[in-house]
Amino acid sequence: MNNKTFPNEQMYQEIILDHFRNPKNSGVVKNANGHAHDVNTACGDEVGITLLVKKDIIKDVKFDGKGCAISIAATSMLTENIIGNKVADVIAMDKQEVLDLLGVPISGMRLKCALLGFKVLKMAIVEYEGKK
16 A cells, blocks of 8 residues: 555545546547557456557547546546657656556555556557557
8 A cells, every 4th residue: 555645635535536427538539549458357447548649749548448436537537647748758657656646545456446547558659659
């Protein structure tokens, strides 16, 4: 479990629930030049990501899938966070940056849920890079 203290944990829990109920960037990018899909076999969470990159800048990213509140919220927050960024900057992100977006401690059991979207995003970027 993350040992950070989260003074606004209640607020972040509400934000997580909002992202779960009303995910941002939900859907599929038309004319995507990167996409990937994966499943967390431990719990059944499933995420697909499509992205559009132009001149090594992420212009659009969308996701679809099903899963728990942590999985969907983390992916929603991640997609909001990367639009307009350079591909190299997104590749350089580490898992702690994704966990920090959630703002609440994540137990070891929920770690794969929280990071599934990040894993799939990196897979989509690898596909994009392979097409260049």
